[in-house]
Amino acid sequence: MGEVELSCLAYVKMYLHACLFPRCSVNGLLLSSSPAGGAVCVTDCVPLLHTHLPLAPITQLALTQVDVWCAQTQQRIVGYYQANACVSDSSPTPCALKIADKIAEQCNNAVLLMIDGGKMSPDYRVPPIVMYERKDTRWTLKDKHTIMLRQWEETRDIASQLLDSGDHSLLVDFDSHLDDITRDWTNQKLNAKIAELASPANDNLGVCQLGNPVLR
Amino acid sequence: MASVSEMYDVTWEEMRDKLRKWREDNHRNSEQIVDVGEELINEHASKLGDDIWIIYEQVMIAALDCSRDDLAWVSSPSDMSSSSEQGTCLQELKRQFPGSQRVKRLAGMRLEALEKYEDASKQYDSILQDDPTNTAARKRKISILKAQGKSAEAIRELNEYLEQFVGDQEAWHELSELYINEHDYGKAAFCLEELMMTNPHNHLYCEQYAEVKYTQGGLENLELSRKYFAQALKLNNRNMRALFGLYMSASHIAASPKVNATVKKANVKYATWATNQINRAYQLAGRGTKENKCSVKAVEEMLESITMS
Numbered sequence: 001m002g003e004v005e006l007s008c009l010a011y012v013k014m015y016l017h018a019c020l021f022p023r024c025s026v027n028g029l030l031l032s033s034s035p036a037g038g039a040v041c042v043t044d045c046v047p048l049l050h051t052h053l054p055l056a057p058i059t060q061l062a063l064t065q066v067d068v069w070c071a072q073t074q075q076r077i078v079g080y081y082q083a084n085a086c087v088s089d090s091s092p093t094p095c096a097l098k099i100a101d102k103i104a105e106q107c108n109n110a111v112l113l114m115i116d117g118g119k120m121s122p123d124y125r126v127p128p129i130v131m132y133e134r135k136d137t138r139w140t141l142k143d144k145h146t147i148m149l150r151q152w153e154e155t156r157d158i159a160s161q162l163l164d165s166g167d168h169s170l171l172v173d174f175d176s177h178l179d180d181i182t183r184d185w186t187n188q189k190l191n192a193k194i195a196e197l198a199s200p201a202n203d204n205l206g207v208c209q210l211g212n213p214v215l216r
Numbered sequence: 217m218a219s220v221s222e223m224y225d226v227t228w229e230e231m232r233d234k235l236r237k238w239r240e241d242n243h244r245n246s247e248q249i250v251d252v253g254e255e256l257i258n259e260h261a262s263k264l265g266d267d268i269w270i271i272y273e274q275v276m277i278a279a280l281d282c283s284r285d286d287l288a289w290v291s292s293p294s295d296m297s298s299s300s301e302q303g304t305c306l307q308e309l310k311r312q313f314p315g316s317q318r319v320k321r322l323a324g325m326r327l328e329a330l331e332k333y334e335d336a337s338k339q340y341d342s343i344l345q346d347d348p349t350n351t352a353a354r355k356r357k358i359s360i361l362k363a364q365g366k367s368a369e370a371i372r373e374l375n376e377y378l379e380q381f382v383g384d385q386e387a388w389h390e391l392s393e394l395y396i397n398e399h400d401y402g403k404a405a406f407c408l409e410e411l412m413m414t415n416p417h418n419h420l421y422c423e424q425y426a427e428v429k430y431t432q433g434g435l436e437n438l439e440l441s442r443k444y445f446a447q448a449l450k451l452n453n454r455n456m457r458a459l460f461g462l463y464m465s466a467s468h469i470a471a472s473p474k475v476n477a478t479v480k481k482a483n484v485k486y487a488t489w490a491t492n493q494i495n496r497a498y499q500l501a502g503r504g505t506k507e508n509k510c511s512v513k514a515v516e517e518m519l520e521s522i523t524m525s
Contacts, residue, residue, distance in 0.1 A: 023244075023281075052424070054396055056431040057441075057461050068514040086365050094399060178456045181501045 002109055003039040004131065005148045008155040010045040011127065012194050013187065015159045016168040017047040018083040018115050024050040027096070028173065029066055029103075030079030030113065040078055040109050046185065047173035053082070054095040062174045063102070069186065077103055079111035087117035090130060097139060104134050112139050122160075127152065151198075158197045167193060220255050228260040232267065239274050249278035254287060257305075269312060276305035276322055280329040288326055317343050321352050333360050351381060358390075367398055385411060392424070401432045419451035423458045430465055435474055441465045442486065456497065463490035491519050 010030060017026050028047040032040060048062050063077075070076055080103055082096045092100070092114055100112040112132040119128035127149055131142040149155060162168050170190045177185040220231065231252050238249060253275035261268055279287035289306040306326060309319045320343050327336035337360055340353040347353075354377055361370035374391045378384065392407035408425040415421055426444035429437045442465035448458035469475060470483035494515065502512040 052393075052396060052427065054399055054431070055427045056433075057427050057464055058457060061460050061464065065514045068517045072513065072517075086363070089365050093397075178460075181456060181497060 003146045003148060004109075004111055004133075004142070005039060005041045005150070006127075006129075007041070007043045008149075008151060008158065008198055009191060009194055010042045011129075011149060011155055012159045012162065013045050013047060013171065013190065014081050014083075014113075014115065015120075016162060016171050016190075017050075017173060018117070018120070019163055020168050020171055020173075021050040023085060025053050025083065025085040025093075026050045026173070027053055027080065027082040027099075029063075029077050030081060030111065031066075031070060031075045032078040033073075033075045036076065036107070040111060042078060042111070044075065044191075045081065047171060047187075049175045050173060051175055053093070058174070058178070059099065063099075065174075076107060078107050078109075079103065079113060081113040081115060083115035083117055090114045090116040090118065092132065092139065100132075100134075100139060110134065111142070124156075127156075154198065158194060161197060162193070219259075220252050228256060228263060231256050232260075232264065232271075235271060235274060239270070244281070246278035246281035249275060250282050250284055250287065253278065269309065272305040272309050273318075273322060276309070277325065279305065280325055283329070285326075285329070288329070317347060317350060317353075321350075321356065324353070324356055328356070328360060328363065333364060336360060351377075351384070355387065362394070367394060370394060371398070383414070385414065396428065401428050404428050405432070417451060419448040419455055419458070422448035422451065423455055423461065426458070426461055426465070430461065435469065435472055438465050438469050438472075442469065442483075446486075454497075456494075459490055459494055459497070463487055463494060466490065495519065 014028065017028060020026075026047065027049055028045050030042045031044040031046065033043045034041040046062075046066050049058065052058070066077060080096065080100045082092065084090060084093065092112055096112060096114070100110065104110040110133075114130045114132070116128045116130055119126070129147075131147055132139040133142045134140075167190070170187075170193065172183045172185050172187055172190075174185050177183050220226070221228065226234075235249065235252060235256070238245060243249075253271060256264070256271065257268070257275065264271060276288050279285070287304055289304050306319075306322060309316075309322065313319050320339060324336045324339035324343075327333075327339060337357060340357050343350050343353040354373075358370050358373045358377065361367075361373060371391065371394050374387060374394065378387055378391065381387065388407050388410050392404045392411070395401070395404035395407065405425060405428045408421055408428060411418070411421045412425060422444045426441040426448060429441035429444065442462060445458045445461035445465060448455050449462060452458075466483040466487035470480050470487060475483070498512045498515050
């Protein structure tokens, strides 16, 4: 299948979401602002839940709201991510598969991304993620060589910086939004902070393909 | 880095009282407990009197939760020089209360944090040998099963535990969570029913029960879910999940081909009421902050589109 590119913004927010709730399973949606067709470019993500992932009402509500927001901002839902509470098991749960299936109904090359908690040590060299794509009706592991993160080392450093400074607590997921609806689940504030830390793009440096870790 | 007392301008008494409040409310804000507790222990130990022992226990558990093994216990003799002057929590507790079951449990928890589950289990078994009614040790054993991903066994053990200790709220709630993760919604609902019976004023249990019923699906369950979302709102009219839940369940019932006109009409009324409440809540929230304009707009559109269909 096709290539998938994961942007700095999407990766950092996903990663921080998992770090913000280390004792819970967390999940969220992957978004793209590029038109359909060709490689999938995940340009943003919306963190959803950290409690009761398998329960339907809030998930349905979140999907509807994110759909509406995407229509307003010319984005599409192209995938789903999840990080399991149990660090030793990073395989997709039934509810992950269910939601990913639903997304795949609307988006041909939707991706399912699992964050591998076991690989999230302070000095990890390769992105701690595992991606799945839909082949026929089953979700199968994606070839690592087709997954790209531009400026990987910089992205990783941005995530660490935000963690160290405690700014990861700025992240609002849908669950937190329902606890206090003045909080913004589109995370405009955090997005701005991440953009600030990201240096001007130079596409030729530090491209990381998951199959070939950048060796320094 | 500035001390807690400097950053928040608090006295040691206020810090001690805050720790007590967190203890009584059983908060799991471990990072905060470690920050406040560590400073209290290092700077003000002499003033705390007998309170210090319970603070050691509280801080130790929080330290384990944050992987602060240096605070909980030194991991090897060579680390002795780098540990804080007063010695670490577990050491102090062991020294003061040799042979105590309560301290033994803490030692077990530390083994769990180091993922030495076999050793931890043996520790708890030895506690249970001396005292078969020790609920803490039994619950730790179940936690080990959960940490190892052995959900089926954890569920079985927890059920056995609850046969004996039927009033343990925490255990009932834990069991409901385990069942939800296994997608066994019927049994999760049963646990939540137990909790609602003993805690009729707790809006969170009502709302969780409603969510489980909604997930089970089918007209009867949807109607039950709507009733319990409404009940949760009665107990706390600011519970947004319950409000949205009421809206969604009522809309689904109204849209179902199996209901008669009266039921349909009633549910449209409930859904409309909920819509207005949601709108109001978001209008109030949207005032003054530019940030959540996106979410407010998204809700408006969502409600418009559903009321039109």
